[in-house]
Amino acid sequence: MRGVIVPLVTPFNEDYSIDVPALEEHIEFLQKAGVHGVFINATTGEFTSLSTDERKFLAEKGRELVTSAFYLVGTASSNTFEVIELTKHAQDIGADYAVIAPPYYCPVNDDALFRHYSMVAEKTDIPIILYNIPSCANPLSVPLIKRLALEYSNIVGVKETIDSINHIRDVIFDVKGERKDFRVFTGLDQHFLNTLILGGDGGIMACANFAPEIHLAVWKAFQEKRFEEAFQGARRLAELSRVYSLASSFGSAIKLAMSVRGFSIKPILRPPYVVDGEETKEEIRRLLVKVMG
Template sequence: MRGVIVPLVTPFNEDYSIDVPALEEHIDFLQKAGVHGIFINATTGEFTSLSVEERKFLAEKGRELVNTTFYLVGTASTNTFEVIELTKHAQDIGADYVVIAPPYYCPLNETALFRHYSMVAERTDIPIILYNIPSCANPLSVQLIKRLALEYSNIAGVKETIDSVNHVRDVILEVKGEREDFIVFTGLDQHFLDTLILGGDGGIMACANFAPEVHLALYKALQEKRFEDVFIYSQKLARLSKVYDLASSFGSAIKLAMSIRGFSIKPVLRPPYIVDGDEVKEEIRKLILEVLY
């Protein structure tokens, strides 16, 4: 698995129920656009606002719809046994990978984090992508990632949503350097190019929900060694990633951007998240017009 993976938004109706037709439409759009993978129940998908039953429903629905790309399912929780339950479910329905962020809310040391992931890895067979997102959950150090990767063959890679080129470099050199098949993705649009140049495998990036053509163009240009185009698209992504600074949450930024670009997904977030108002929407509109048109 390499390239552009999309952490999918979860579409909601005005009454906060899941908007299944909009989900179907969006997955169809992304597959036709040519993305390399689709990731459901992601941070961008507001997984912390979904019940276990809803997460299983979305995982099953996504498995029905995703047929031309890799299919990833998020199974993170603060409860290790719930992670095991959701991971087994993803395995049973035929997902290609699960993506597991560390437990959040309660600070944990590396011994506890290793045990958490070990219990999941030992009880399931599906390939696991670790998800390092220190702004939202307990951080994963390079040494912890390396220990897990070398001890468990089904721990297949890591998504690095961390604003540190040095950390990503060290994961690539120290972990991928010892285990060649270990996959390293960035979770940040603005770090897509440097992750690839350092020897990483791609990105799992939220802006690809509304502008996958930019991510795909960068990836293709790099493969074809069209370096002038690579720089152009990388600069576009760097500017586009400013969308996160304009809004109060990932979800608000992405859903407002999608509404501006004409997607049918409604700008509705489940509480406690809120959709930012017209002033923020106008700032996002200006950014999109400057970068994409």
């Protein structure tokens, strides 16, 4: 798997139930756009606001709907045994990858994180992508990522949602340098081209929910060595990524941007998250007009 992967939003109705028709419509849109992967139960999908049964339901529904792209399922939890349960479920339904963020809430050291991932890797066969998101969970250090990658063949890659090109550089050079098939993805739109230039494999980026054509154009231009076009697209993505700083959460930023662009997904987040008001929506509208016309 390489290229543009979309961490999917979870559509909700006014009563906070899952809006299945909107989910079906959005996955169809992304596949028609030509994205390389769809990732359900992601941070952008508000997985911490979903019950275990809902996460399994979404994983199963997504498996039915994703037919022309790689299918990834998020199975993170602060409870190692729940991670094992969810990862086994993802494996059983035929997902292509499980994406596992580290435990959150309670700080733990590298040895504890190694044991956490080891227990999951040893009890499942599905390819696992580590998910480093230090703003929300225990950080994954480069030595820890390397140790896991070299110890477990079913730990096949990492999503790096970290605003540090030095960290991404070290993962690519030190981990991928020793294990050539290890995949390195950025989780931040503004680092997409940087990651590709350094030898990474793509991005798992939330703005691709509403603007996948820009991400795909950067990918295609880079692969075809049309570097000036890739640079122009990367500058657009860098500008577009400012959407995150305009809202109070990833979810609010993405769902408001989708609302501005005319998607049928409602700008509704489950508590404790809230959707920002009209002033924020207008700021996002101005940004999208500037970047996308």
